[in-house]
Amino acid sequence: MTTRPEFQTELFEKGLKVRREVLGDAYVDRSLNSVDDLTAPLQKLVTEWCWGEIWNRPGLKRKTRSFLNLAMLTALNRPHEIKIHVRGALNNGVTKEEIVEVILQAAIYCGVPAALDCMRVAAEVIREHE
Structure with a gap:
């Protein structure tokens, strides 16, 4: 609207x-x-x-911004936003393997419970996308 x-x-x-x-x-x-x-x-x-x-700033590519968003949203443990931004990441050329790597990296620095929630949501979105 x-x-x-x-x-x-x-x-x-x-x-x-x-x-x-x-x-x-x-x-x-x-x-x-x-x-x-x-x-x-x-x-x-x-x-x-x-x-x-x-998102229109020239300093980072959209793919890089998607990596950052996935890591930050994992740290914040925001599964609803993760779902949205996994779709966006796929649209920006991030592969499912790269999404898994971001979540694994975040697990170490942000905590396993947040990463488990994130992985659950990411897997659901990736399966829908495929």
């Missing part, structure tokens, strides 16, 4: 393009179609600053 007046910015449109390329139209459409007056400010912030500003 990008017709909301607060979403009519150049940075939002720039972020929306990248968000769709990484996460897919279906996920982004579900997120935006469920926006209401309460959740709109956060959707605007995420789309503009996360996707419009940070």
Whole structure:
């Protein structure tokens, strides 16, 4: 629902393009179609600053950003976000073997329980993707 007046910015449109390329139209459409007056400010912030500003910076390739996100989300033990970003990582050219390696690396530095949750979710997404 990008017709909301607060979403009519150049940075939002720039972020929306990248968000769709990484996460897919279906996920982004579900997120935006469920926006209401309460959740709109956060959707605007995420789309503009996360996707419009940070993901568009030239310093890192999308694949590298996906590696970082998977490691950080494992550290934070955020399985819902892991699910979304495993799909994004696959879209960005990260292989299933590389996803496993990121999770193994994170297990050592972030803890085995977080890595087990992450691996469970990642395996589910990879199987769906294949």
